[in-house]
Amino acid sequence: PYKGSGTASGEQLCPPPLLPRLWPGTPPHTLLGASAGCRCIRAAAPVRLPGSPLATLGLCGFRTCEPPPPLPPPDPSCAAVALRSLLAADLRFSRQLGVCAGERSAWGSARPLLRLLEVSGHGVPWLAGTLYGLGRSESPAGREVLLNLLFALLLDLVLVAVVKGLVRRRRPTHNKMDMFVTISVDKYSFPSGHATRAAMVCRFVLHHLVLAIPLRVLVVLWAIIVGISRVMLGRHNVTDVAFGFIMGYMQYNVVKYFWLSPLSAPALFAVWNQ
């Protein structure tokens, strides 16, 4: 109904609609057209219908409209409830697994070892090692692989920074912010940059280095342990690491798709081979 000016009681007076009363004696507030939430509070003088001694036309002088009842809160969807439960379970489980989060934690004595693992999956040693290898490499094939590894590491840093900046999930409260070299987005925890790098480098190494089986197993174990150690150190929740592994695994597909070679990037390799 049309709402007119407000009254002191909070009710609103509506302009009179033309409401025909069908027979005489109908109480004014039951006039036809009294819509939901509105009732007639003052009837206008009845108008006798011509040709009928009994029938009158009832007009409403003023209607009062009560404010509509507040809408009930939207029903939470199944997906939202499931996501909330998953995140709550994730926080609880990750806190329980953070047994090396501090020196005084349950497994605090293993913390230095896990911090060593942290450095083994950090961006700085990987970038520095790859650049060093590129500078020393004398074979074109070796240079091609290392150049693509450099591209993969830089791509990983950019993609992780973008997702961290978009999601902005805080690191677990039990994390001590004593990490080896960080950049601004590293205050966020989703996804784990160590997990993305470990998964991507693992796939890269398995595809491009000829390694004996025990070494291949070791590379896979290293990637898995780096991921688990992020939760044990209290740096991440389990879902940060799980998503990081998936993201790193897929990042390798991007590197493979845009593989830099003398055929796909002749200018780059021409400069290099001079």
Ligand SMILES: CC(C)=CCC/C(C)=C/CC/C(C)=C/COP(=O)(O)O
């Ligand atoms: C060239 C350049 C911008 C290098 C930056 C290297 C760097 C500081 C990488 C950050 C590595 C890091 C601390 C990642 C965080 O890993 P989470 O597993 O804690 O997410």
